[in-house]
Every structure is written in structure tokens, then in C-alpha cells.
Amino acid sequence: MTSALALAVGATVAATLPAAAESSPLLNQGMLEAMQHDLGLTADQAVQRVAAETKAGTVEQSLRAALADSFGGAHFAAGQAKLVVGVTDAAKAAEVRAAGAEPRFVAHSANKLDSVVSRLNQDQAPADVSGWYVDVANNRVVVNVQPGQAAKAADFVAKTGVDRGAVSVVEAAAKNEPLYDVRGGDAYYMGGRCSVGFSVQGGFVTAGHCGRTGTATQGFNQVAQGTFRGSSFPGNDYAWVAVNANWTPRGVVNNYSGGTVRVAGSSEAAVGASICKSGSTTSWTCGSVQAKNQTVNYAQGAVTGLTRTNARADRGDSGGSFISGNQAQGVTSGGDLAAGIIYFQPVNEILGAYGLRLVTS
Template structure:
């Protein structure tokens, strides 16, 4: 059992006591409404990480986080104002505000009144989502890595491994995808794989001989990736002591799970900074828009930042397709699986997999945290 005097996360006594006071209290409830969270506390370390990974100055990083927070709050209002003409939305770095795609120019003034910019597109989000669902029903060969709705292009983008582009099975899949509706084909240099680790590689935990990373604390446990362990599997902590067991797990199809916490362990609303940045408080789970900055913590590569590239992407792992994933430009490596994706002080999701590494770059997907909370009726532990 881990001694309660050991403060693994490096929190102050004040924060630790505050966390204990909230453990196990209250029934399960929904995540906070977007835009309702307190202002993020911008530590110098977090701004430094954004400068390193996004090429920003300190003032630019702070201004971008503030603009992204506003865009997150505007997104739901703009979607409602657009109605059936809604074609998707994203954070535009150049204008520093949310841009909303519309199929009907008559809705432009109502959307602009919410604070968003407007652009016209040929296809609605509803239509593109239906095209993607039809493609989801196809059996994808290994040379097809993923597909998602791209609101900017007003197409479903199908990502193909460049070396497999001329493969007959890939060509057949693309022909069937084109028959479903408007698509665009893009090439990628690597095939996605879950970031599980064997006898090698948040905070690490172990299931059998696999090391993964804790995602976010919830009341009664923590959420993580489903491919790290099946329901009922025992979990050990960084010190080898028993934490709890997987209470629910889903992979493939989804890639999420939650683990109970007991045996002297406790939960805190914190994401580890690993000395790169101070440990980050979690204050909510308002979902950042496409184009927003996002950072990741994991037990192998620690802190890295990037941008949200796509949402609701279907990722074609060798074990089977996983749906409703968010794609980012953040790097990750084996052992980072299950770890935290966070934007400002808002929880975003748990690390699933990707391609590349943190030396040469790559892309990583996460399963959105609000989906996990809703699936298992959990309540995020917030500061």
C-alpha cells in the first residue's frame, strides 16, 4: 500500500487536503457546460511548453488560450443559430476566433451575432456525418489509416498510408467511399497503432506486463484507454501497490475505460507536469474546437503540445476500427496510452494511439473525456 504521506504529484498540502475533502462526495453528474469553467491559471511552464511545441511567444501563447476559451464558449451558440445550415466549425488561428461553415447565407447574420466568423460551404454537417457513417460500415484494409469529416473542405477526408496508395484493396475501398458521397484522399507516412507498452512503458500504472498512463481523476477512480486492460483486470500503481480494477473497458469500437481507486490511493484533480510545467489543475471538460491548442501528459514522453486537427474521426487500428476520436498534432509514444489531453485547464480526452514519435514528430488520437463520463455515469474530479 502506498503511504499517504508520500505526495507523488508534488502538490502543496493545501491542494492535497482540498482534494481529499472532495473524494467520493456527491452522485454522478454531467460535465460542466462549455464556457462555465473558471479562467485558466497560466503558469510560466505551460506557456513555455506551448512556445516550444507551437512556436509561439509568451504573450502569443497567453492570447491564444484566451481566444480559444472564447471560441469554445461560442461554439454551441453558433451551432444553434445556424440550425440545419450548420456545416461544422473550427478555431481560426489567423483571426483568433471561431469560424462556422454554413450552407445557407441567410443564416450568416444570426451566426455572426454570436461572435463567430462565417464561410459558405456546399454540404451540411448532417450530410457529411451521414456519409461518414456509411464509410464506417465498410471494411477498411490496413493501408487506410483513418477518416473524418473536414468542415473546412466540406468533405470526408480519407487518410491513406502513402506506400499503400496503389494497393488494390485500398483502391476498392476508396471507390466505395466515393460512392457514399463527397470525399478527399490524403496521404500519411505511418499507420496508426495503440500506444500500449509491453514490459516498458499522467502517472504510470501497470496491468500485467503493460504500462499505460492515468487520464483524469473521477470520483471513485480514473479514466484511461480501453486497450490497456479488460474489465476486471487488476491495476498496480507506480510503486507496485494495488490501486483497483478495471470497472469498465471497451476496445475496439471505442478506446476508453475506467479504473476504481482504493487500497490507500486517492484521486486529485491534477495532470502531472513532469517538471516541464507545474502540475496542472483540472477545472472542467469544455471541449476545445478544431484548430485549438492542446497539450498531453504521459508516463513515457511527459509534456507535449500541438493543435486539434479533426474530430469524430474513425481510426483503423489493426485490432479494429475505433470511432469518435479526436486527431491532434501532438506526439506520443508507447506507454503514453490512456494519458491526459488538456486544453488550458479543461480536460479533453485520454490518449489512444497514433503514428510517429516525439523525436521525428507524428500524430496522436484521443477519446473525448465527456463521452467516457457519459458512458459510465462518472463525475470528473475538478478543482
């Protein structure tokens, strides 16, 4: 057995520390499949629609410049596969038709509606007002407000001094919340700090000594993130966290150089192979695989089946990603920091233990 140190920061559990999609000129295979599933299109219909939309985008930009203040916005009518262009000057209709679009007379120019939005942006809206936007198809600015609170929205609009005739107040129940990505190597918190290993469907895998089952987590930004749904330490050193709807697991690892490394699978690297680690303390470090099936004796008990490396890590890197090429290898467990020896828990064992599916990109 080898005596070592687990690498969580402040954790109460430890005393110390598939296949890539094909591409096409118009849309890749993943987008094609999503359009078929979500929009109810056949493959041919999806390709034809994207081609029509691409052409419509070019025509819109051209007419926006040509019509200037007479341009009343444009939208793609999917049912007719046609670009509909608003004009405030009926004399411009022929120019729109000549460009291959369908003209529609409207009361307000796009510039005016955008200026209304800009003016609304300058004032603090009541909490019950959830947002506002230009509704191009109906040539208006829509202000959304919680049901029963229309008067508050109307008062807000009136105080800004914008043209009330260009604004519609619409009641709609809404709770807007920001969305965040789950990436390997990013920090998360649970009373201490650890690092994300790899994204799985519904969450991410990490080190078991970072938290017990039921422990709540916050993301790198200290926003509520999820809950440990499974954890094993000692004996093993693995866990998985189920994230809430505000977090999206991504098949990437933070390289701490302003970018990410994609995760394509989890084929195991051989002893001697190069390997890199991503973690929230020491960022991105690399070394090589030195041994497998290592038993490590931590103060809390022995952990078996670990892989030994010489990629540098420190407290807070626990749970972080070990990756070789674009293949996920495991999550940081601990090590002998003075000797430069770091161990990781193989990821395939974690996936199998909890029946999880690795998110790839």
C-alpha cells in the same frame, strides 16, 4: 479509415502498442463547507473557530519560547475556544494567563516528551506496535499496540531506557497504510504500462486497450491500486479504473516539471486550439487539435469518434491526459508515430458512458 498504432506498453489487450470555490481571509469556501459537514458547525461558528485557532497558534509559539524548559505543551480546547498551556513550574502560570491562555500544571516538559519520542524512533519496534506520539492533553507519550500485545510494547519501551512514567501503552486495533494521489499522466501497471487519464469520483479514466474489465492495476509505485470496472476496445477506446482506499483521485495533471495543472472542467476545445498531453513515456508535450470525429483503423479493429492532434506521444502514454488550458479533453489512444499524429478518446464520452463524475480542483 486511417491505420494506426495503440500506445500501451506490454498490454495484453493491444498487440502493440465545476466551479472553483470562493475564498475568504480565514478559510476558503471548500474548507468552510467541510467544517460545517464534518465538525457539525454553522458557518459563523466555523469562522469564529478558525480565528480563535489562528490566535492560539501565535500565542503557543510565543509561550513556547518564553517558558523554555517549563513549557509542557499546549492544545486548543475547542469547547471553550481557549488555548490550554502546560507548565512544569507553577510560578509560570501568571505569565500564561497574561498571554490569554489557561495554565495547567504538568509533570513533563514538552522537550522531555519529544526526547522520549526521539529515543523510541531510534529502535526497531515489534510489528504489533503500530506507532507512538506525544499526547499533549494528557502530558504523556502514547505507544499504540495491537490488542493483547501490550507486553511486547512494554518490553520495547523498557529496552529503550526512556522514563517509563512518561509513557502509556494503549491497545488499539490498527493497520497503517500509506496513501497516494491519482494524477493525470502518471504511470500505472497491469502487466504492461499505461498512463492515467483523469481522476473521477472513485477512480480514473484511461484507454480501453490498456486492460479488460476485471484487470487489476498497480500505481506508479507498483503498489496495488485498483481494478478495471469497465473497458471498451475496439469500437471505442475508453475504460475506467476503480481505485482502493489507499488512493485519492485528485483533479490535477502531472506536468512533469515538478508541478501539476489543475483540472477545472471538460469543455471541449475547438479545432485549431492548442492542446497538451501528459504521459508516462514522453511526459508533457503540446500541439493543436487538427480534426474531430476521426475513425482510426487499429490492428485490433476500428475505433470511431477520436480527435486528431500533433502532440507527440509514444508507447506507455496510452490512457494519458489531453488537456487544453484547464479543461480536460480526452485520453491518449494511439497514432502514427512516424507522421507525428496522435489520437485521443474524448473524455466527455467516457464520463457519459459510465455515469462518472470528473474530479476538478
